[in-house]
Amino acid sequence: MQKMARETPVLIAGAGPSGLTLASELCRLGVRAMVIDRQASGVNTSRAAVIHARTLELLEPLGVTEQLIGEGVIVPRFRVRDRDRVLISIDFRTIPSAYPFTLMCPQNRTESILQQRLEGVGGCVWRPAELIRFDSNGSRVNTEIRYGESRSSVSAEWLVGCDGMHSVVRTQAKIPFVGSEYEESFVLADVRMDWPVSREEVSLFFSAEGLIVVAPLPEDRFRIVAMADVAPENPDRAYMQSLLDRRGPSSATGRIREVVWSSRFHIHHRVAEIPRKGRILLCGDAAHVHSPAGGQGMNLGIQDSVALAGALAQTLIDGDEARLDRWARDRHRVATGVVSLTDRLTRMATLKSTAGRLFRNAGIAMAGRLPHLRSALANRLAELDTR
Numbered sequence: 301m302q303k304m305a306r307e308t309p310v311l312i313a314g315a316g317p318s319g320l321t322l323a324s325e326l327c328r329l330g331v332r333a334m335v336i337d338r339q340a341s342g343v344n345t346s347r348a349a350v351i352h353a354r355t356l357e358l359l360e361p362l363g364v365t366e367q368l369i370g371e372g373v374i375v376p377r378f379r380v381r382d383r384d385r386v387l388i389s390i391d392f393r394t395i396p397s398a399y400p401f402t403l404m405c406p407q408n409r410t411e412s413i414l415q416q417r418l419e420g421v422g423g424c425v426w427r428p429a430e431l432i433r434f435d436s437n438g439s440r441v442n443t444e445i446r447y448g449e450s451r452s453s454v455s456a457e458w459l460v461g462c463d464g465m466h467s468v469v470r471t472q473a474k475i476p477f478v479g480s481e482y483e484e485s486f487v488l489a490d491v492r493m494d495w496p497v498s499r500e501e502v503s504l505f506f507s508a509e510g511l512i513v514v515a516p517l518p519e520d521r522f523r524i525v526a527m528a529d530v531a532p533e534n535p536d537r538a539y540m541q542s543l544l545d546r547r548g549p550s551s552a553t554g555r556i557r558e559v560v561w562s563s564r565f566h567i568h569h570r571v572a573e574i575p576r577k578g579r580i581l582l583c584g585d586a587a588h589v590h591s592p593a594g595g596q597g598m599n600l601g602i603q604d605s606v607a608l609a610g611a612l613a614q615t616l617i618d619g620d621e622a623r624l625d626r627w628a629r630d631r632h633r634v635a636t637g638v639v640s641l642t643d644r645l646t647r648m649a650t651l652k653s654t655a656g657r658l659f660r661n662a663g664i665a666m667a668g669r670l671p672h673l674r675s676a677l678a679n680r681l682a683e684l685d686t687r
C-alpha cells in the first residue's frame with residue numbers, strides 16, 4: 301500500500317458525489333487536496349438519479365457535463381398526477397439554461413464519471429481509509445485515519461466533511477443537525493417494465509395510498525420511488541407491482557418485468573446549524589438531508605462543493621476567511637429553502653383525508669393553469685433560482 305502524505309492543505313472525508321466534486325474542482329484550481337473514503341471502490345449503488353440544469357451548468361468547467369448527458373436520459377417534463385388525472389405539467393424546455401431538461405443518470409455512474417475526472421486532473425481517492433478522529437488547534441486540523449490495516453496521522457489546514465448523513469466530521473465538531481425524521485420509509489427500485497407514460501416524463505403520482513414516482517433511466521430501465529409505512533429491505537417485483545397498481549395510473553397500469561436493483565431508506569429533514577466551524581467545513585448530506593421528492597439531494601451537495609472549491613482555493617492564497625463565512629451563510633440559506641420545499645411536496649403528496657386531497661388537487665390544478673407559476677416552479681426545481 302502506498303504511504304499517505306503527512307500533510308495536506310485540504311483533507312476531504314468522503315468520496316461520494318460531494319467529495320469527488322470538491323476534490324476535482326480544487327485540483328482543477330491548483331489545490332492538491334487529499335480525499336479519503338472508508339469504502340473500497342465499486343460498491344456504490346444507483347441511489348440518486350436526478351441531475352438538474354444548474355448542476356450541469358456548474359460542472360461545465362470541470363468538463364464532465366457532456367459525458368453525463370451522453371450517459372443519461374434527457375427528460376424535458378415533470379408531471380404531477382392524481383392517478384389518471386394530470387394536475388400540473390412542468391416543462392423544463394422553458395427554463396433559461398443551455399440544459400433545458402432534467403437528466404436521469406444512476407448515482408454510481410455519476411460517481412464513476414467524477415472519479416475519472418479527478419484522476420484526469422491528477423488526483424486520486426485513498427481507499428479504504430476512514431477518518432476516525434480529529435482535533436483542531438486553530439491553525440491546523442490533526443486527524444487520525446484507519447488506512448487498510450494501519451493507522452495514519454494527517455495534518456490539514458482545512459478538513460471538509462463530505463461523509464454523508466451520519467457524518468463523523470459534523471458529529472465530532474459538535475455541529476447540531478437540526479430537524480426531525482419522517483415516520484414513513486421510502487422504497488426504490490430500478491426496473492424494466494412496460495409503462496404507458498412517455499419516457500420524456502418524470503411522473504409524480506399522488507394517491508389516497510401515498511406517493512409514487514416513476515422516472516426513466518438509461519438502458520431501458522425505470523426508477524420507481526414510493527413512500528411506505530412498513531417497507532421490506534429489498535422490495536421484490538410483486539411488492540413494487542402492487543404499489544404501482546394501487547397508486548399509479550388506473551386505466552393502463554405498468555407491468556414490471558424485472559427488478560434490477562432495489563432498496564429502502566428512511567429519511568430525515570435536517571440542516572446543520574452552520575456548515576463551518578473554524579477549520580471544519582461540511583458539504584452534501586453531511587450538511588443537509590431531506591425527502592427525495594423533487595430529486596434535489598445530490599444536486600445540492602455538488603453545488604455546495606463547487607462553491608466551496610472556489611472560496612477555499614482563494615482563501616488558501618490570501619488568507620481571507622470572510623468568504624468562507626459568506627459561503628456557509630449562502631449554503632445554509634439554500635439548504636433551508638430546499639428542505640422546506642421538499643417537505644411541503646412530501647406532506648402534500650401524503651395527505652390522507654378525502655377533503656384534504658380534493659382541496660390540494662383543486663389548488664394544484666388551478667396553479668397549473670398559470671404559465672408564470674409553472675415556469676417559476678420549473679426554475680425552482682432546476683435550482684436556477686440559486687444562481
Ligand SMILES: Cc1cc2nc3c(=O)[nH]c(=O)nc-3n(C[C@H](O)[C@H](O)[C@H](O)COP(=O)(O)OP(=O)(O)OC[C@H]3O[C@@H](n4cnc5c(N)ncnc54)[C@H](O)[C@@H]3O)c2cc1C
Nearest residue numbers: 314316317318337338347348430431463464584585597598
Ligand atoms: C438508498 C438510498 C437511496 C437514495 N435515493 C435518492 C434519490 O432517489 N434521490 C435523491 O435525490 N437522493 C437519494 N438519496 C440520497 C443521495 O444518495 C445523497 O443525497 C447523496 O449521495 C449525497 O452525496 P454525498 O457525497 O454528500 O454523501 P454520500 O453519497 O453519502 O457519500 C458519503 C461518503 O463518505 C464516506 N464516509 C462516511 N464516513 C466516512 C469516514 N468516517 N471516513 C471516510 N469516508 C467516510 C462514505 O463511504 C461515502 O462514500 C438516496 C440515498 C440512499 C441511501
